[in-house]
Amino acid sequence: MKCIIIDDEKMAREILSVFISKTPGLTLMAEFSSAIDAMKFLNNNPIDLIFLDIHMPVFSGFDFVKIVKNPPHVILVTTDTNFALEAFSHDCIADYLVKPIQEERFERAIQRVNSKNSQTIIVDKTEVHSTKEIYINIDKRLIKIDIVLIESIQAKGDYINIKTINQNYLVHTTLKKIEHKLPSSNFLKIHRSHIINIDKIVDIQDNSVLIGKDIIPVSKKNRAELMHRLNLL
């Protein structure tokens, strides 16, 4: 992947360039201290990934994302954690790194970009997510949920109810949207209103599954797929 860095702070650019040089498959094409200079470069040079600072004089990282045509993947880099909500409202923004960047967190951000690339290429196949968590938006807060803790998800009108082993979350979205965000290896839609984590099934009886204390219906249409996915003796 060809990448560039846009950050008005030299220290930040140096640190990112070290991380990039350590990452196989990443090539640093150029670095810029201003977003305007980077825009000129992008007009003539195709780039796969931009490391972008939010706080820059004159032209902020968000201004840049809004203006640039067909933006590549963007990893935001900032010392400010208050912009997470806005960050994830832009499709091109793959991740959000807080300075000083930790190596493990950098690697995870690159994995996310790679995962997004895979999704773009394998459009018709079931997506494979390497992410271990999902962020949900409740009352303008982004709350992290570990995917392994999710037991089931139920559609409730304009909302979905995400049931984890210790808490429920009511989120304004659709079952279809969250289905695409979950690893298909573990999660299966077993009814038009229910997605379950197959690993959390306690037992199956007739047309229902027991997960935790909930009995969840299985539609006729989805029963075959469910049975196919189980490790039956």
Place this chain on the structure above:
Amino acid sequence: MEEVPNLNYIDQLANGDLAIKKRLIDVIQSEFPEEVKQYRVSINSKNWQDAAALVHKIKHKIGVVGLEKTYEFAKLYEDQLKQNEHKYQSDFEQSLLKIELFLKEIKD
């Protein structure tokens, strides 16, 4: 216990590569004093918003030299400056002096 500036983050990043370590130290040694100088100009001219923007930049370097509590304190100070207040100025500037001294020590 009082926090002490250190090169742990830079060492970890350089992973034994002395050229990388030197490059990173050179950058912090040239960029930090310049930002502090601009910060002081902004403070002296009571330009709190510019001072906030400079604290924002300096904050990263505070983190790079391992001063985690000071990093958090700098966030509060930055927010305070955005409100045109500067109650934490003196404490913040003490931390700047500490880092300036540290950067001078590793240079010598």
